[in-house]
Amino acid sequence: MRKVMGRVSILLILMLVLGACSSNNSSSEGSGDGESSGKKVTAWAWNINVPVLEEAAEKFKEENPDFELEVVELGREDVYSKLTTGLQAGGKGLPDIVLVEDDRIQGYMETFPDAFVNVSDKGFDESKESFPTYKTDLLSKDGAMYGFPFDGGPTGVFYRTDYFEEAGVNPDDIQTWDDFIDAGKKIKEATGKAMLGLDLNGDDGLYRMMMTQQGTFYFDDEKNVNFTSEESKMAAEKVKMMKEEGLVKDTVGWDAWISAMAQGEVATAPSGAWLSGSITQQAKDTEGNWGVFKLPAFEESGNRAANLGGSNYVITSASENQDMAYDFMEFFTTSEGVQLTAMDNGLFPTLNTIYESEAFTKDVAFFSNQPIWELFASEMNDIPSVNFTGNYAIASDESIKAQSEVMNDKKSIEEAYKAAEDRLKNRIQ
Amino acid sequence: MAKNLEVIEQSTNKLTLAERQQKKPKKKKNKLKAVWMYTLLSIFLVVSIFPFYWMFIGATNDSSKMFTNPPTLLPGDQFMTNLTNLNESIGIFRVLFNSLFVSGLYVVIALAVCASAAYVLAKYNFKGKKFIFTAFLLSMMIPYQATLIPLFQMMSDFNLLNTYFAVIAPQLCFPFAIFLLRQNFLAFPTELMESARLDGASETRIFISIVIPSMRPALAAASIFLFMTQWNNFMWPLVVLNTNDMYTFPVALSSLMGLSYIDYGQVMMGVTLATVPIIAFFLTLQKQFISGMLGSALK
Numbered sequence: 001m002r003k004v005m006g007r008v009s010i011l012l013i014l015m016l017v018l019g020a021c022s023s024n025n026s027s028s029e030g031s032g033d034g035e036s037s038g039k040k041v042t043a044w045a046w047n048i049n050v051p052v053l054e055e056a057a058e059k060f061k062e063e064n065p066d067f068e069l070e071v072v073e074l075g076r077e078d079v080y081s082k083l084t085t086g087l088q089a090g091g092k093g094l095p096d097i098v099l100v101e102d103d104r105i106q107g108y109m110e111t112f113p114d115a116f117v118n119v120s121d122k123g124f125d126e127s128k129e130s131f132p133t134y135k136t137d138l139l140s141k142d143g144a145m146y147g148f149p150f151d152g153g154p155t156g157v158f159y160r161t162d163y164f165e166e167a168g169v170n171p172d173d174i175q176t177w178d179d180f181i182d183a184g185k186k187i188k189e190a191t192g193k194a195m196l197g198l199d200l201n202g203d204d205g206l207y208r209m210m211m212t213q214q215g216t217f218y219f220d221d222e223k224n225v226n227f228t229s230e231e232s233k234m235a236a237e238k239v240k241m242m243k244e245e246g247l248v249k250d251t252v253g254w255d256a257w258i259s260a261m262a263q264g265e266v267a268t269a270p271s272g273a274w275l276s277g278s279i280t281q282q283a284k285d286t287e288g289n290w291g292v293f294k295l296p297a298f299e300e301s302g303n304r305a306a307n308l309g310g311s312n313y314v315i316t317s318a319s320e321n322q323d324m325a326y327d328f329m330e331f332f333t334t335s336e337g338v339q340l341t342a343m344d345n346g347l348f349p350t351l352n353t354i355y356e357s358e359a360f361t362k363d364v365a366f367f368s369n370q371p372i373w374e375l376f377a378s379e380m381n382d383i384p385s386v387n388f389t390g391n392y393a394i395a396s397d398e399s400i401k402a403q404s405e406v407m408n409d410k411k412s413i414e415e416a417y418k419a420a421e422d423r424l425k426n427r428i429q
Numbered sequence: 430m431a432k433n434l435e436v437i438e439q440s441t442n443k444l445t446l447a448e449r450q451q452k453k454p455k456k457k458k459n460k461l462k463a464v465w466m467y468t469l470l471s472i473f474l475v476v477s478i479f480p481f482y483w484m485f486i487g488a489t490n491d492s493s494k495m496f497t498n499p500p501t502l503l504p505g506d507q508f509m510t511n512l513t514n515l516n517e518s519i520g521i522f523r524v525l526f527n528s529l530f531v532s533g534l535y536v537v538i539a540l541a542v543c544a545s546a547a548y549v550l551a552k553y554n555f556k557g558k559k560f561i562f563t564a565f566l567l568s569m570m571i572p573y574q575a576t577l578i579p580l581f582q583m584m585s586d587f588n589l590l591n592t593y594f595a596v597i598a599p600q601l602c603f604p605f606a607i608f609l610l611r612q613n614f615l616a617f618p619t620e621l622m623e624s625a626r627l628d629g630a631s632e633t634r635i636f637i638s639i640v641i642p643s644m645r646p647a648l649a650a651a652s653i654f655l656f657m658t659q660w661n662n663f664m665w666p667l668v669v670l671n672t673n674d675m676y677t678f679p680v681a682l683s684s685l686m687g688l689s690y691i692d693y694g695q696v697m698m699g700v701t702l703a704t705v706p707i708i709a710f711f712l713t714l715q716k717q718f719i720s721g722m723l724g725s726a727l728k
Binding site (some may be wrong): 042046047048070072073074075076077078080081083086088089090092095110212220255258259262263264277281283285320346369 | 492493495496497498518538577578580581585591664668669671672673680683684685686687689690692
């Protein structure tokens with residue numbers, strides 16, 4: 001028996017040694033453990049945002065020589081896994097700065113009201129005018145802002161100029177969604193191509209854009225579920241009509257959607273401005289055959305501006321370096337130079353003081369020399385503010401279910417969305 | 430004692446041979462059936478190999494080639510470009526070292542822990558044994574999400590975030606491995622242990638010199654399982670590791686997934702690199718593994 005104990009103690013010692021050498025390791029890495037060292041600021045962000053942060057840090061250092069930024073590169077979804085875990089554990093292991101997308105930010109602000117630093121208190125309201133209202137509204141709670149607006153996703157319809165030409169359709173004539181559907185029929189006849197790719201059972205991006213465009217969302221301004229509203233019905237009807245006319249190619253998942261564009265199987269893609277990056281990188285052979293027009297409206301001269309995607313930076317309340325983090329983020333958010341680097345990296349900045357610069361007015365070769373950034377920038381002030389609320393994720397889940405039921409002819413639009421509304425109300429309570 | 434072991438091993442081998450010989454005449458009877466079998470098997474072979482081939486195609490081509498029609502089916506010339514890009518994005522050697530270190534150390538310690546526990550549960554009688562074993566099995570039913578936050582809080586309180594220790598420690602006692610090993614230990618003849626005891630061997634000696642060597646196939650199976658578990662482990666390392674230079678492969682690969690732009694060349698290259706060690710580990714232990722399967726089939 002004594003010998004067994006001997007083995008056990010050897011094992012214990014082994015574990016202690018292991019523990020000791022690895023904790024040595026961590027103190028030399030020294031981050032996220034709360035033992036922050038003076039001027040060092042850590043940030044969590046995903047891929048194309050990382051170089052932007054790093055370049056901004058270089059610029060910021062010129063004025064603040066002892067400033068140091070450590071960017072931890074994470075997958076987009078992974079940021080949320082870590083952030084949620086950290087917040088639930090009472091702010092442990094969190095960095096100073098985190099990048100959070102538009103559709104998630106209100107959820108965090110509701111579930112963890114004290115999670116992020118109130119930046120209005122620190123003086124950010126001065127710069128409020130430099131950003132579109134949809135963005136500042138998103139980040140506000142009880143009149144104070146809790147984050148820094150960063151990039152946005154003004155929407156547009158990316159289209160294949162060659163297919164449109166072949167079918168004799170002029171994109172300028174597409175003013176309403178009905179025009180869009182008519183054009184789709186013509187293109188289908190002339191080229192045999194589907195008008196657009198939609199993930200009918202897995203994503204409701206088009207419905208969301210249509211809702212935003214009409215100034216509402218899953219929830220109205222009072223946070224009431226909005227599935228049975230007139231706007232929702234109109235949006236669902238248009239999507240359904242596209243499907244019935246055979247204009248939709250069912251693309252399951254992101255890769256299939258991009259792939260359909262790269263292979264020239266679809267004539268258009270209504271989406272956020274950020275899609276340009278994916279098309280340019282992954283459909284290189286189609287260079288010069290693309291153009292962009294604004295989202296069609298629901299009635300003549302109706303609103304054609306909407307937003308899909310975008311993100312913001314927040315400072316965590318757990319940060320021990322809040323002032324330094326704030327100074328850096330204020331510089332990052334309002335510096336035209338930094339935001340232009342963001343533009344170079346394929347992000348669409350919401351800082352409106354730079355929309356006059358050459359980067360926005362220039363012709364883009366890939367998009368048949370159209371100045372597409374000008375088009376997107378011109379939308380920014382018309383984008384309606386919408387209410388994501390903390391229940392965005394489950395609302396999205398129900399919305400996709402309802403869409404799927406409608407598309408598979410299982411239920412009528414009224415029935416499907418009424419059922420979704422009831423289910424959602426149950427899930428919220 | 431060593432001789433006893435050899436006897437066991439030899440008898441196992443003999444029986445295996447005998448069994449093989451029994452099977453041979455059956456095969457000859459039915460040539461047509463064999464042709465049919467092989468056709469079916471080749472189809473399955475293609476189906477299971479193709480994803481790996483596609484992974485290799487992706488790793489050697491430019492990202493945009495993944496979406497062409499007709500699909501690219503030949504290896505391209507972007508191998509080095511993808512490798513350099515990947516190395517710039519995640520630092521391959523550091524990540525590879527982290528993963529190997531974490532998984533290797535984990536297998537060694539976890540195997541020691543699980544084998545000891547399994548041995549005790551299989552071969553000793555004491556009060557509460559059934560209860561302990563049931564508790565182990567029941568703990569397999571607790572979803573990891575439920576333990577994630579308390580564990581994270583613990584690691585944070587001990588100031589162990591962002592350490593290898595934090596990645597390895599929580600899963601050292603792995604119920605499934607204990608279960609697997611216990612079932613194998615049960616089959617070990619108690620008479621052998623008794624005769625060793627009569628010869629004056631201590632309990633520790635019996636375990637280390639007699640039981641363990643004859644359990645190599647089971648241990649190999651368990652270690653492959655443990656290695657795979659740790660190598661593929663994603664959520665926990667993601668949550669406890671806080672700097673890019675501590676990342677293991679799955680976490681580093683996941684950091685390549687952005688919003689609107691994903692470089693599939695890099696991703697596929699990364700996946701290829703992450704697959705190689707698993708294949709190598711499996712091939713090394715395969716011999717033990719297969720003889721273990723045959724051995725247990727005889728009993």
